[in-house]
Amino acid sequence: MLRASVLRLFSQPIRQTVYLRECLDTSAFPNTLKLYSTQTAVKEQPGTTVSEKEAEETRIGKRRPLENAPFIRELFLGRFAKEMLVYPEMTKEELEHLNQMVQPIEKFFNEGLDSKSIDVNAKIPDEVLQSLKDLGLFGQQIPEEYGGLGLNATEFARLAEITALDGSIAVTLAAHQSIGLKGILIAGTAQQKAKYLPKLATGEHVAAFCLTEPSSGSDAASIQTRATLSEDGKTFLLNGGKIWISNGGIADIFTVFAKTKVTVDGVEKDKVTAFIVEREFGGITSGKPEDKLGIRGSNTCEVHFDNTPVPLENVIGEVGGGFKVAMNILNSGRFSMGSSGAGILKKLIGMTCEHAVSRKQFGSPLAEFGLIQEKFAQMTITTYAMESMAYLTAGVIDLYEKPDVSLEAAIVKVFSSEGCWSCVNECLQILGGLGYMKDYPYERYLRDGRILMIFEGTNEILRLFVALEGMKYAGKELKDAVKIARNPWKNPGVAWKMYKKAVSRQFSSKKRNSENAVSVHQPYNSKLKLHQSLHNTLQYEALLLEGCTEAFQKVVEHLLITHGKEIISAQMDLAKVSNIVIDLYGMTACLSRSNRSYCLGLQNADHEIMLTKAFCKDATKRINTNLKEIYSGPVENNSENYEHIAQAVFKHGGYAASHPLERMW
């Protein structure tokens, strides 16, 4: 009934405000709705200074320090920060301004670009690079006082949707500002910022990020490049070689990571330090551009440093504090891969859709075949979840003074890189033979998108990172419980109870299924009461999310008890933990976003609700499978077999089975 009134009203903003107010007055809706209504309500009555002030405070409230513990880490303890169910939003003015910026970039990317020739010639033409610089795209997050655009994370994410449409350009831009100059931005001194940022903002100077070396990829702490302090203590001499450096051949400014000798408590140690290095300093050579599978127009090459003098004042952060700088840089950039991926997929879904409705086989358009419909649905759900997670994460970054979203950003990166890969693959499949041809952009997007799972932290490393960081967080709080469980003789009473519980979980298969699978409460016996933060229409999904959260917390405890410190090497379990938490974040983001859309009556909000319901259903199925596998242990879930099979392959130096035609006699 209420729903019907929304439908009738949703094209009229003024009435909609009235609708929201009514809901608030009758308390028919949860209090979170207030956040959406305040601003609209204020717009209507310019006289009401009091509520105006309130709204302003809510708005400025985005600069308060983070009060809550980080969302994903908290999930490991079964705690759910309900403010995540209030999807972040911009003010009307901010949005209009952002849309204004979107226009020329969209125009440029739709009309001024020949991505095919960039791919074929493996080079972005100089005029194109110049246009990108003139548009202002090289200084997106640099503050206005240094000549940049001063975009916040949400605005940056929005523009990334468009710049992602050409993979080579996207990576060139990302290498410059998401990693190349980010160190100066987040850890630089005032002098460093004043000296370097203005020219980087206009693109007069291009930046690169130099971490990877031949013997050091994922294991970034093992780098060999060395910086030795001169005798007068004023200059470091940099020596070593970096590989696969994006913009390595075109950059003027490099953020370089090198080992330096540091004395800690009287003991000399090698520690990583970050430096700002100008090509002008001398002793720098770049190799020839690598010939790559995708993002072929992005310049990737070796960079060598031969006694390059770097003044002491060019250290970023502290001497010996470089590893943390590197991790902070990487953590701060990853979230935008979600909007980039969504930007690509939204475009391809549109193009593929046109093909599916016009191409006929067996007398019908492809669009009428169930298997094709399934593909479109899956791609749309994935894109929706990707976009929802990306903007939720960006919103949190913008909302708090010192947000900790390192796990959230890693989740967005893993989900979106894999989502991109599988969805582009499906688009290509729907096109049939056409998709395989270079006259169409699908194969290029497939090749370009492949890098996303490798760089900025491989997806394996990031899965381990998310699971281990979360476990560590939970482990601290659960330390005592875990200790007792692992060493029962110290506290036999408590231990016996836990043991009984664990045994019953392990051995009674009936019970295992009921106790360890996700169970859905009724609203009245729900503990987290997530449904109270959401519209009634999402009540079931809210209860699903609660059930999944509870089951997740149990499995975390189970793993800590079974593995203890050895959890670090239980990689196959850790990946499952990560997969669960990725789905939990996806559910949260979809629920939060579609709830907002539905309550405000955005166009096609019904469709969003359906996407959310579908995502939650699929996610719960996946979570249940992961839970089952973890509880069933390495024998039943096959991980022990996997280990043995791999070991046999390594032992035999490759595929070890006999040829099927082989005979014994």
Add this chain to the structure above:
Amino acid sequence: MSGFRILVGCKRVIDYAVKVRVKPDKTGVVTEGVKHSMNPFDEIAVEEAVRMKEKKLASEIIAVSCGPQQCQETLRTALAMGVDRAIHVITEPKEYESMQPIHVSKILSKIATEEKADLVIVGKQAIDDDCNQTGQMTASLLDWPQATFASKIEKSNGDLSVMREIDGGLETIKVKVPAVLTSDLRLNEPRYATLPNIMKAKKKPLVTKKPSDYGVDITPRQEIVSVEDPPVRQAGQKVESVEELVTKLKEAGLV
């Protein structure tokens, strides 16, 4: 003289790339939720004015847009392209549906007088209604000379020499300033509004006025009877030979 004061018109229209749909009740086309942008010919007019300013031929550029609230977005684009300030003459969306070139011309001519403009540059036509009237009417109301369909504008002495696109060729005329110019497609290629300039444009002045502030009555004098889709083109046929073609044409009673 320190350079011209130029007034440019910026109409907000449905974006040229959008597939226009007729409303079910046939009173007009669907505009809600549809991408809009600056009329491309007006973009050319703005670009020309900005180039004149860059060549120090112009001292100030003022952009005007008549229509609903969202026209301010169009004006912000003009400001980002290099216009100095903007005037938004606001109308109710309903009123705007029946607004005609004559209304806009009256408003433009009033503003031109008030602002002591030397030049008015508008697009030769808008891509939504294709009227091709506003420039001419404005010139008439101001009693200024006009140079329509301009594809090249140059200063010669105190006056302007304007190359016009006409049927079958180009014509160059001289006009005395003040004058009204309308831009044709080949006059120039408008620049992209860059992001730094969009940031700066946020701080440029934009004032809002009503038609009545200029004493202009925009009561409709026309009624839209029906808006319809163009007829769908019938599929063609292929013929094997000239004989067959002639036979078919005869059958259809065309020869």
